[in-house]
Amino acid sequence: PxxxxxxxxxxxxxxxxxxxxxxxxxxxxxxxxxxxxxxxxxxxxxxxxxxxxxxxxxxxxxxxxxxxxxxxxxxxxxxxxxxxxxxxxxxxxxxxxxxxxxxxxxxxSLELTLQRYMNEDFYFLLAGSLMRSRYKAAxxxxxxxxFDSRHTLNFTAGKEFKKQKGDKLRTRGVNLRAVWLGGLPETPVDVPASQLAGTTVYDHSRTNTLRQADYYRLDLRLYVSKSREGRRSLWSLDIQNLTSRKNEQYHYYDVVQGKVAAKKQLGLIPILSWRMEW
Structure with missing residues (x-):
């Protein structure tokens, strides 16, 4: 209800x-x-x-x-x-x-959102929050x-440029998305236990007592569409993680190096696509 x-x-x-x-x-x-x-x-x-x-x-x-x-x-x-x-x-x-x-x-959480709806071929959305996420076990x-990031900030904006010629409409557009998250909690690796086991063992007596580095990501999308009565074609280039920042995913015990190492997320990812609609 x-x-x-x-x-x-x-x-x-x-x-x-x-x-x-x-x-x-x-x-x-x-x-x-x-x-x-x-x-x-x-x-x-x-x-x-x-x-x-x-x-x-x-x-x-x-x-x-x-x-x-x-x-x-x-x-x-x-x-x-x-x-x-x-x-x-x-x-x-x-x-x-x-x-x-x-x-x-x-x-x-306390969240502030500022939004401009698509008007004159331009829009944006800015949302920021302060938050806490807690739990109790047995x-x-x-x-x-x-997931207790403590703060988040998201910004999305886009602009279109349109040109009409007869029954044909050509639209060029650009979208930008930026994300900033506070570092997520993480359970530390138990190094002595990991050395004995030959694999990663976490110290659950200190669950979520460490913090990863803050998360940053910038995405860019460029597209061109051509429309006429009955059909529409769209070319787009999505560049995820434009700055190729490799954010931390988790930490583990590297048996080769004999120390705790950070597993990184992927860097820049370009995606080119084409779509036809009838």
């Missing part, structure tokens, strides 16, 4: 207060690992308070304060294991451990989740 109340302060301003109770089904390995046999859905109370201002037909601003309180969260049965599904990015991370649904979590200790 979801409840929402909107109060108009005038022609340009409105306040929105909302509450929702949401549930989410988990991946199959979570239910196979259920130690109780009566697995509930993960649930969350969502609260939000927002102020929206419409400066013009093409330009608006929104400031939103939000909070989520999660419960019935699958966590490891053992109090010595800080595992929670709130940290997983792939179902294989569940493994063969036994789970209970007594974990919890909370997220809260031991009741509150820790940052794997």
């Amino acid at each position: 979801r409840l929402q109340a909107i109060y108009h302060l005038g022609a340009a301003d409105r306040i929105r207060l909302a509450y929702g109770l949401h549930s989410q089904q988990q991946v199959l390995p979570v239910y196979l690992a259920d130690s109780q046999g009566d697995a509930p859905l993960l649930k969350a109370h969502h609260f939000s308070l927002a102020w929206h201002r419409q400066w013009s037909d093409a330009f608006s601003m929104q400031l939103e304060l939000a909070r989520q309180d999660l419960f019935d969260v699958p966590v490891a049965v053992s109090v010595n294991n800080p595992f929670s599904v709130l940290n997983i990015t792939d179902e294989w991370e569940v493994g063969n451990q036994k789970l209970t649904f007594e974990g919890s979590g909370r997220n809260y 031991d009741g200790v509150e820790r940052p989740t794997r």
Whole structure:
């Protein structure tokens, strides 16, 4: 269920207060690992308070304060294991451990969004937020989740240049997207244990106590389309990670070098495509 109340302060301003109770089904390995046999859905109370201002037909601003309180969260049965599904990015991370649904979590954020809708062939969207994401496992200790970036900043903009000649329309366009995320939490590598095992072993007694470097990425898209009655062709060049920055993905124990190393994400990725529509 979801409840929402909107109060108009005038022609340009409105306040929105909302509450929702949401549930989410988990991946199959979570239910196979259920130690109780009566697995509930993960649930969350969502609260939000927002102020929206419409400066013009093409330009608006929104400031939103939000909070989520999660419960019935699958966590490891053992109090010595800080595992929670709130940290997983792939179902294989569940493994063969036994789970209970007594974990919890909370997220809260303050987000500012400035948006110019497509007007005179130009648009942009700027969104920044301050946020925290925390969870509790079976031991009741509150820790940052794997996704607790603390701050995010996203900027997207685009411009089109159109030329009409008879029944033919040629459009040239450019889109730019920039992302800045705070460094994500990470569990440190247990070097002595990794040396003995000959593979990476993490120190789960210090789960999510380290921080990766901040994440930066810049994407560029150039395109040309030609349209006439009944069909349209589109050439586009997408350049992902324009600056070829290799952000950190995770750290592991390199058995060859005998030390902890960083796994990097991919650098610049160009994608050229052509599409015909009828």
